[in-house]
Structure formats: C-alpha cells, structure tokens
Amino acid sequence: MEIKDIYREIVNEHNLHPSHRGEMENPTKVMAGVNPSCGDKLTLQFRINDDGIIEDAMYTGSGCAVSQASCDMMLDLVIGKTTGEAERLANIFTRMIKGEASPEELEELEESEALEDIAHMPARVKCAVLGWHTMEKLVDGD
Amino acid sequence: MTNLFKKDFPILGDDRYIYFDNAATSQRPRQVTEAVRRFNDETNSNPLRGLYQWSVEATDRYEAARHRVAGFIGAKHDEEIIFTRNSTESLNLIAYSWALDNLTEGDRIVITVLEHHSDILPWQMVSKKTGAVLDYIECDEKGGISDGEIEKKIVPGTKLVCCMEVSNVLGCRLPVEKITSRAHNVGAVTVVDAAQSVPHRPVNVRALGADFLVFSGHKLMAPMGIGVLYAKLSLLENMTPFLRGGEMIESVTRYGAVWAPLPQRFEAGTVNAAGAVGLAAAIDYLEDIGFDTVREREEKLVSLLLDGIRSVPHAEFYGSDDPKDHGGIAAFNIKGCHPHDVASILDTENICIRAGHHCAQPLHDHLGLQSTARASVYFYNDESEAERFIEALKKVRGWLGYGD
Numbered sequence A: 001m002e003i004k005d006i007y008r009e010i011v012n013e014h015n016l017h018p019s020h021r022g023e024m025e026n027p028t029k030v031m032a033g034v035n036p037s038c039g040d041k042l043t044l045q046f047r048i049n050d051d052g053i054i055e056d057a058m059y060t061g062s063g064c065a066v067s068q069a070s071c072d073m074m075l076d077l078v079i080g081k082t083t084g085e086a087e088r089l090a091n092i093f094t095r096m097i098k099g100e101a102s103p104e105e106l107e108e109l110e111e112s113e114a115l116e117d118i119a120h121m122p123a124r125v126k127c128a129v130l131g132w133h134t135m136e137k138l139v140d141g142d
Numbered sequence B: 001m002t003n004l005f006k007k008d009f010p011i012l013g014d015d016r017y018i019y020f021d022n023a024a025t026s027q028r029p030r031q032v033t034e035a036v037r038r039f040n041d042e043t044n045s046n047p048l049r050g051l052y053q054w055s056v057e058a059t060d061r062y063e064a065a066r067h068r069v070a071g072f073i074g075a076k077h078d079e080e081i082i083f084t085r086n087s088t089e090s091l092n093l094i095a096y097s098w099a100l101d102n103l104t105e106g107d108r109i110v111i112t113v114l115e116h117h118s119d120i121l122p123w124q125m126v127s128k129k130t131g132a133v134l135d136y137i138e139c140d141e142k143g144g145i146s147d148g149e150i151e152k153k154i155v156p157g158t159k160l161v162c163c164m165e166v167s168n169v170l171g172c173r174l175p176v177e178k179i180t181s182r183a184h185n186v187g188a189v190t191v192v193d194a195a196q197s198v199p200h201r202p203v204n205v206r207a208l209g210a211d212f213l214v215f216s217g218h219k220l221m222a223p224m225g226i227g228v229l230y231a232k233l234s235l236l237e238n239m240t241p242f243l244r245g246g247e248m249i250e251s252v253t254r255y256g257a258v259w260a261p262l263p264q265r266f267e268a269g270t271v272n273a274a275g276a277v278g279l280a281a282a283i284d285y286l287e288d289i290g291f292d293t294v295r296e297r298e299e300k301l302v303s304l305l306l307d308g309i310r311s312v313p314h315a316e317f318y319g320s321d322d323p324k325d326h327g328g329i330a331a332f333n334i335k336g337c338h339p340h341d342v343a344s345i346l347d348t349e350n351i352c353i354r355a356g357h358h359c360a361q362p363l364h365d366h367l368g369l370q371s372t373a374r375a376s377v378y379f380y381n382d383e384s385e386a387e388r389f390i391e392a393l394k395k396v397r398g399w400l401g402y403g404d
C-alpha cells in the first residue's frame, strides 16, 4: 500500500478520532517513550488487574499521525488481554515490520496489520513502533 | 524564470522530483564531479608525501584548493585554512584545541539560542570540563536579536562568543557584526558558523569580525566529507593539535614529537584531497553564477513560497515577513498536521522537504514549537517547482483526513 492509502484507509480515522487518547484515572502502570529521530513523546497508562489482564489503557503525548494511530490500534487490540498476550503481539508487530511475520500471525494483529507496508519507509518505522516498544517496556517483568 | 542551471545537475534531470531540502545538503553539478574524477583519474596519490610526479601534482591541486578557499572568504593567509570533514568537526576542533586550553572556571561562553546543535554541544562540553559558564543570547519570535540583548549577555568576563550567520530554521541573518564587535570590545574570541550563509551570500572573515569561521562543503555543491575551519594565524599558532598522527609532525622520537608548521599541524592523517579539489570547483561554479543571481532567484522563490503558504488555509510560516531575510528557507506548519506526516505526504508527490527540529531543539523550545516542516531552495530551483509545491500543500489536510 502507498502511504497515502495507509493514511486514508486507517491512519486518519484513528488519528482524528482516537478511542483511547487521554488521561486515565488510577492507572496501575505508566510508561513513557520517545522517538529519538523527532523528539515525539508518548505516555501509556495501563490498568492491569490481579489476573494480569489489561482492563483499560490510554495514551497521551504529541506525535505524528502514524505514531498516534498505531498506538490507538494497539490499545484496541490488547485491552481485555493478558500482559503476556500483549507482549506476544508486540513481538509479532516488530517482526511484521521486519518482514518476518507469517500470514497467520499478521491476522492476529487485526487492524494493525495495515501498517505492514510502513516497513518500506524507513523514516516512518520508528513512528509506527513507538507505542509498541513503549508497551513492551511497560509489561516487561509482569 | 528560465532555468539554465538544471542541465548542470544530472540528479535534477528527472523533472518528477522537486528538491527543496537544500539547507540539509545541496546537489552537485557536473563541473564538481568532473573535477573530482580528474583528480582521481589523473593524479591520485597521497599528497604531501610523495617524491614522484603524481604526488607532487596531487599536492599542488590540494594546496591550490586551499588558496581558492582562502580567497573566497577573504583570509589573508592560506595557512589560516584548515580542511576538516564538515562544520561539526571544525567546531569541535576549536573546542578541543583552543577553548579547553584557554577557558577557566567562571569565564563566560556566550552563544545564541538559534544555534545548530553542532554549535551548542561542543560548548556544553567545554563548559562542563572547564567550569566556564554557558549563556544564551535570546531572540524574539521572528528570530530577531536586539542590541540590548547583545550588550546584556556579552559582558566583561566573556571569553568566547559563537554565533551562526544565517539560521538553518528561520533563514534570518543574525547581527553578526554587532555581536563580534561587542565581543572584541570585552576581549572575547569569536566563532562564526557560516554553514548556511557561505552557499548563499558573499562571506568575508574580516568584515564579519570572525576569529574563527566554519562551513561545510556539501552545502555549497562540493562532495560530502570536506569542510573548512578558518582561524586567525595568531590563534592557530598557539593552539595544540586536535588529532595526532601522520602528516602533522616534523619529527618524532620515542617519547616526543615536533609539530609540523601550519596548516599541516591540524590536518593529521591522509587528507580528503579529492574533496578539497571538488570544493574549489564548487566555489568556481558558484562564483561564475554570481551571488547576485543566486540572491535574486532565491528571493523570488522564497517570496512565492511565503505568499503561497499564506494562501494555504491553516498554514503558517516562521521567521521574518520579508522574503529577503529568509536565506532560501521557509519553515512552516499546517495546523493539525504533524510535520512528519506532511513530509511523508509530499514525498508521495516526489517533493523532498525536511521535517523535525532540524538540529535546533533549543530554538524550537524557545519558540514554543515541537517541530516544523522546512522547504529550502537554491538557485537551481524554479517558479514552476514553487507552484507545484504550493498546490500540493493545499491538499495536505485533505490527504490527512480533514474535511476542509
């Protein structure tokens, strides 16, 4: 997919009408991430229950449409799942960007699969993975 | 605007592309690549070492390049020109070889808030190692610097003053002469970062009051990897070497060495002779065109860009309202659109611009901006490109999903 199509088909909607953007009350875990190439910042707030299930999650920060939309889609996917499952999906996402994920794995990413072709745009890869890397740090050790 | 220049630049032969990232690096004309090719094909050998004809010829061409650069920026002596890799290396050379030895605790280093990271980080290092205080001359929201601010910051006790001539974000020219003359009045040494001015306007080290001056060849059509440090002879003579090794010595014993005379003392190791030859060819090419033509074309183009940005809903540019004070640069933002998205979208239209903080984070912070998009032109760009760029800009918000 050409980048204009990626924007039109998926990125714009999540960027302009995000479902999980904003502050959360009583998060159990908070993690900030920075994209060193542009200085964009993103903060994830997760509420994780005793069973390790992500009950709710939100994000704040400034960034390009790709990083914001990628993060919004990621939260759509992981809310309701365990942190272990979130970690596994983050691993698939990272491998998708490297062109190493199988078609079955890609399906598991649901909407996020649409960012597959970002891999061909090295300048934007860091934007697409910012939320995912930040989440990996957040759930690390859980 | 007829464009007689594009034919000299093979990369610009493909009309689909619009190259508006000239402040990052310029393109190379055939005249430059040809000079580099001739050096390699006719006389490549290690300059300054050989006792045979090729090496003698290589040395001659390398030293002729130094002479060309000296004349170009009004240096009195060829020895005042040190070849480096780029502006960044030149500034670090000053920091390590002059500033660390000459500054002590409590001395003041004054720079401007507009500086490129290359003209900030070396001074942060010097400040941490020597205890000298680093202070900033502030600018207003258009990049202007007041006389009062210069007088307030450059006070007795100031030992080093560094300032760029033209901003790589706003394109405005800084009041260099006022800054350097105030600096000299309080006994400070001056560094001028001319990376963004040398390609666009005549630069004379004495008129600018520069004790040190730096620039990069690649921004004025020379190959990457060749840069210049100008330093006043009286300063250079008393500086310790930056890098040590071959070529920069007169004699070496087991535990000591006698340094070579200037300028070799500051050019350790095998030099980038082909790059220097390319730089001399670039200067020839630039002076053939003439700075009047360069200025005329850039002003015309920037005024089209600024008027165009004004006409694009939700867009604004930064810096002066006067297109004459933009150094070929138009930094801008479109409301609701992150500069990276703007650049990616324009890339699909084959338009090359830069987006981010352009290595000037303190300036962006000072102006309250997270990041900006930047279109920068050179004389080989033309009106039809500026028009295509503005037409594309008008559609960016639509491509990013906005209804207007």
Ligand SMILES: Cc1ncc(COP(=O)(O)O)c(C=O)c1O
Pocket (backbone or CB within 6 Å): B023, B024, B086, B087, B088, B089, B116, B118, B119, B164, B166, B167, B168, B193, B195, B196, B216, B359
């Ligand atoms: C004003 C200014 N100073 C310094 C530099 C650093 O130049 P270079 O990367 O060639 O060392 C640049 C270029 O990006 C610049 O615009």
